[in-house]
Amino acid sequence: MQPHGPAVPTRRTLRVLTIVAAALLCLLPWAQSASAHGSIIDPASRNYGCWLRWGDDHLNPAMQQEDPMCWQAWQADPNAMWNWNGLYRNNVGGNHQAAVPDGQLCSGGRTEGGRYNSLDAVGAWKTTDISTNFRLHLYDQASHGADYFRVYVTRQGFDPATQPLTWSSLELVRETGRYAPSQDITFDASAPGRSGRHVVFTIWQASHMDQAYYICSDVNFT
Numbered sequence: 001m002q003p004h005g006p007a008v009p010t011r012r013t014l015r016v017l018t019i020v021a022a023a024l025l026c027l028l029p030w031a032q033s034a035s036a037h038g039s040i041i042d043p044a045s046r047n048y049g050c051w052l053r054w055g056d057d058h059l060n061p062a063m064q065q066e067d068p069m070c071w072q073a074w075q076a077d078p079n080a081m082w083n084w085n086g087l088y089r090n091n092v093g094g095n096h097q098a099a100v101p102d103g104q105l106c107s108g109g110r111t112e113g114g115r116y117n118s119l120d121a122v123g124a125w126k127t128t129d130i131s132t133n134f135r136l137h138l139y140d141q142a143s144h145g146a147d148y149f150r151v152y153v154t155r156q157g158f159d160p161a162t163q164p165l166t167w168s169s170l171e172l173v174r175e176t177g178r179y180a181p182s183q184d185i186t187f188d189a190s191a192p193g194r195s196g197r198h199v200v201f202t203i204w205q206a207s208h209m210d211q212a213y214y215i216c217s218d219v220n221f222t
Contacts, residue, residue: 037085037086037088037140037141037142037144037213038085038138038139038140038141038142038144038204038213039084039085039087039138039139039213039215040136040137040138040200040202040204040215040217041137041138041139042128042135042136042137043128043130043134043136043200043217043218043219044128044217045084045087045215045216045217046069046073046106046119046125046216046217046218047073047080047081047084047087047116047119048084048085049070049125049126049128049218050067050069050070050073050074050080050081050084051081051082051084053067053070053126054067054070054074054081055081055082058074058078058081067126068123068124069121069123069124069125069126070125070126072118072121072123073118073119073121075118076117076118077114077115077116077117077118079115080115080116080118080119083112083115085139085140085141086112087107087108087111087112087116087119087213087214087215088108088111088206088211088212088213088214089108089109089111089211089212089214090209090210090211091210092210092212093210094205096203096212096214097167099212100214102164102165102166102167102168103120103164103165103166104120105120105165105166105167105201105214105216106119106120106165106199106201106214106216107119107120107214108212108213108214109214111214119216120164120165122160122161122162122163122164123161124161124197125160125161125218126218127197127218127219127220128217128218128219128220129219129220129222130219130220130221130222131221131222132190132191132192132193132194132221133188133189133190134188134189134190134191134200134219135186135187135188135189136149136151136186136187136188136189136200136202136217137184137185137186138184138185138186138204139183139184140182140183140184140185141183142208143181143182143183144181144206144207144208144211145178145179145180145181145182145206145207145208146176146178146179146185146204146205146206146207147178147205147206147207148175148176148177148178148205149174149175149176149179149187149202149203149204149205150172150174150175150176150202150203150205151172151173151174151175151189151200151201151202152170152171152172152173152200152201152202152203153170153171153173153189153191153194153198153199153200153201154169154170154171154198154199154201155169155170155171156193156194156195158198159197160197160198160199160218161197165199165201165216170199170201171191173189173190173191174187174188174189174190178207179207181207181208191221194221195221195222196220196221197218197219197220198218198219198220198221199216199217199218199219200216200217200218200219201214201215201216201217202214202215202217203215
């Protein structure tokens with residue numbers, strides 16, 4: 001298990017990082033434009049964490065040994081990290097389990113033409129240390145607001161380092177109400193009885209249209 005996850009950036013830092021990422025995109029012929037959407041940045045989503053740690057050093061060969069799950073993700077499709085805020089599906093109609101099959105939860109059912117498929121890879125992703133009473137932070141550059149958030153946590157005994165994520169491996173621990181449009185939304189959740197490595201799986205149903213985001217955050221309950 002990793003002792004610490006990525007530090008949560010301040011709002012000003014996020015703006016700087018977004019500008020830097022946009023500048024890098026102009027230099028990379030294979031990168032598509034970053035979408036102005038959002039994701040959970042604390043505890044960091046898989047692709048946001050990879051971007052935060054390696055966005056300015058993604059060609060470093062040391063990543064293969066230091067962070068093998070991020071390494072395979074960068075090799076598979078760097079746009080999964082440059083577009084860390086664009087993992088969503090449109091027109092799901094609230095039927096999330098039908099739209100996102102078992103084993104494909106972290107890629108949103110292989111959405112966006114398979115851009116995020118590497119996030120479904122089973123292995124020891126870097127984790128963020130949290131307690132069983134924890135807070136989630138959504139950064140939403142476009143201020144879409146939310147109809148609701150649903151927060152799931154893997155059941156005790158499930159090992160995300162060796163098992164693919166399935167709906168039956170998750171327990172719903174929090175469903176929120178609506179949130180007004182804002183770039184920063186925080187809310188609390190609780191997962192009693194958890195210890196060690198887990199996945200926090202968040203569904204963010206945006207308010208501006210029928211657009212659902214599927215977000216995997218790897219955590220270590222201390």
